[in-house]
Amino acid sequence: MQIAFISYWSCPRSRLGVLSSGGMNVYTLNLARELGKLGHRVDIFTKTHQSHEKRINQLVHNVRLIHLDSGYGNDYIKSRQFGKNLLKFIKENSWEYDIFHAHYFFSGLSFLESASDKPMAMTFHTLGEMKKKYAGIDDSFRIKAEKNIAAKASALIASTELEKDELVRYYQTKPGKVHVVSPGVDHHLFRPLDKNKSREKLNLPKTKKIILFVGRIDPVKGINLLIDAVGNLTDKHPEFEKTVQVLLIGGDIKSRLFWQNPEVKKIVRNIAGRNLSCCIKFLGSKAHNRLPGYYSAADLVVLPSVYESFGLVVLEAMSGGAAIIASGSGGLKHLIEDGDTGIFFKSQDAQDLAKKIWELLHNPQKMESLGKNAYTESHKYCWDKQAEKIVKVYRQLIR
DSSP: OEEEEEOOSOOTTSOTTSTTOSHHHHHHHHHHHHHHHTTOEEEEEEEOOTTOOSSEEEEETTEEEEEEOOOSSSHHHHHHHHHHHHHHHHHHTTOOOSEEEEESHHHHHHHHHHTOOSOEEEEOSSOHHHHHHHHOOOOHHHHHHHHHHHHHSSEEEESSHHHHHHHHHHHOOOGGGEEEOOOOBOTTTSOOOOHHHHHHHTTOOSSSEEEEEESOOOGGGOHHHHHHHHHHHHHHOTTHHHHEEEEEEOSOTTSHHHHHSHHHHHHHHHHHHTTOTTTEEEEEOOOGGGHHHHHHHOSEEEEOOSOOSSOHHHHHHHHTTOOEEEOOOTTHHHHOOBTTTBEEOOTTOHHHHHHHHHHHHTOHHHHHHHHHHHHHHHTTOBHHHHHHHHHHHHHHHOO
């Protein structure tokens, strides 16, 4: 098959944790790579950006990355212009595709604007209705656009049964139109490593307990909740701040714009207000292939998200054998078995998160058990198997 991915919102090769870059980048790149291994040709179309390479880049066998201009204005305007430029570029080069697969709602808008008569599979990755419900972020224009895309797409691909239910309930999508295919994880990259060697290599303290957060700096990720939990523990146990190091991976800390971000300002004020500067550290974004070392170096990986459609960070941490505490929101309920492959805390409850952190840090046997079970569970999620399931969806659409 000739497959076109539309990834307007973020380039798969962008640094993770910076602005719009995150799990969707990992998903898009890994899925395309596996489809290429199966003999399909995949072109990933994304918008031009400051660090983009030449227009057409050969990523791996059968997979190309193509940058197109998106014009000026806000992203609602630019995504539509991107769609027009996409159609023009394809026609000028006399390229043909059997199917389009759009990632995130802006890409869906781009496809609709391209006026292509080919089938389109849509993966939203996150939904406006869910951000409204769980994080109080009400973007009515986005929700309206998502509902229009959901109605016009040939098929929707959801990561979990819960996301499918959300699409049916909130977007009035017929159940038969939604196909559930979970993301996968690269088990060759994400695997358990020696803790002491990882800490030495990363220049991390060997004697302190390390709590790790990985993700975009975004209100929905709940970073301030983690800070509140650590603050509660230092209030109750003053010695805690001297024995613990909290590492925050994500964001371009070398950029002035990063520190001007409203969410970053809230986090910085919270850290300063609780006198936690000595035990909480921004590390900025890290290359994807460096994350396994951090997962292995950490005692705990904490994902305090208000909502996650799936949680690729958690799956990668599981594959690395990490002990995980998560909010149990959204798709995380389908990924973690509470008490067996991870620990849930009450969503948006800093006191309960603090309690779970304290209990696990003082129970090394439980942390080891969680990590081993998580590692085993992660092997249910392999990119090659997930790509085969996606191909079955494509074939149904192009009959």
